Amino acid sequence: MDDEDYRELKAKLRSKRDSLHRRIHKVRRGLRHDAPSPDEDLDDQPLEIPNDEVLNQLEPSTRQELADTLAALERMEEGTYGQCVECGGAISVSRLKARPQALRCIQCAEQAEL
Numbered sequence: 001m002d003d004e005d006y007r008e009l010k011a012k013l014r015s016k017r018d019s020l021h022r023r024i025h026k027v028r029r030g031l032r033h034d035a036p037s038p039d040e041d042l043d044d045q046p047l048e049i050p051n052d053e054v055l056n057q058l059e060p061s062t063r064q065e066l067a068d069t070l071a072a073l074e075r076m077e078e079g080t081y082g083q084c085v086e087c088g089g090a091i092s093v094s095r096l097k098a099r100p101q102a103l104r105c106i107q108c109a110e111q112a113e114l
Helices: 003-031 042-078 093-098 106-113
Strands: none
Touching: 003 042, 003 093
């Protein structure tokens, strides 16, 4: 991987990290919605329940995506980014551009899915 690809991937991961932090903040804010005031229309309240269920489902997946992104940035700092955790070989730049958090080369990823 050349320096330009590395800088591009690092910028992409940082942008993803920042975006995920913002998303988690929005989810938390949504989960902490206040109880309806007495003058609010009671017909609107049932709509909040499905939204809460969606937010509750979203947060764990968002947190996992953030953890994967942070781990990729840490591998960059350690100098192991782009190395397959299974075989130790290089992960192709095209795979990293498609999925910058990738831990495995395409061959090992396919084997792990079996």
